[in-house]
Amino acid sequence: MTEADAPEQTPEQAALFARVRRMMLIAGLTTALAVAAVLVAIGYRLFRAEGSVPAAAETTAMLPKGARIVSTATAGDRLVVTVDNGGATEILTFDAKTLKPAGRLKFANEP
Numbered sequence: 001m002t003e004a005d006a007p008e009q010t011p012e013q014a015a016l017f018a019r020v021r022r023m024m025l026i027a028g029l030t031t032a033l034a035v036a037a038v039l040v041a042i043g044y045r046l047f048r049a050e051g052s053v054p055a056a057a058e059t060t061a062m063l064p065k066g067a068r069i070v071s072t073a074t075a076g077d078r079l080v081v082t083v084d085n086g087g088a089t090e091i092l093t094f095d096a097k098t099l100k101p102a103g104r105l106k107f108a109n110e111p
Contacts (some may be wrong), residue, residue, distance in 0.1 A: 091107075
């Protein structure tokens with residue numbers, strides 16, 4: 001059994017093989033850099049998030065005697081409650097995540 005002898009490379013072939021190796025190295029490094037950038041972006045978004053499921057907030061808001069809730073709505077990250085307080089209308093806003101009061105708007109008639 002004799003081994004098949006590969007013919008010697010010509011200088012042009014050696015230069016071509018070196019050029020192909022260099023191009024493959026550049027392509028491999030570019031691909032590795034792109035994959036690393038995607039993994040960094042995913043990791044950044046995961047660790048920067050404030051939490052996927054916020055803890056349930058529970059609170060009791062006291063209304064004045066005789067007041068009643070007319071309507072509720074959401075506006076962005078706010079909970080809006082409209083209250084009728086003895087003929088006067090009030091709009092109460094709360095943070096939707098924590099249910100902490102964010103503002104109060106009272107309406108009154110001009111004298």
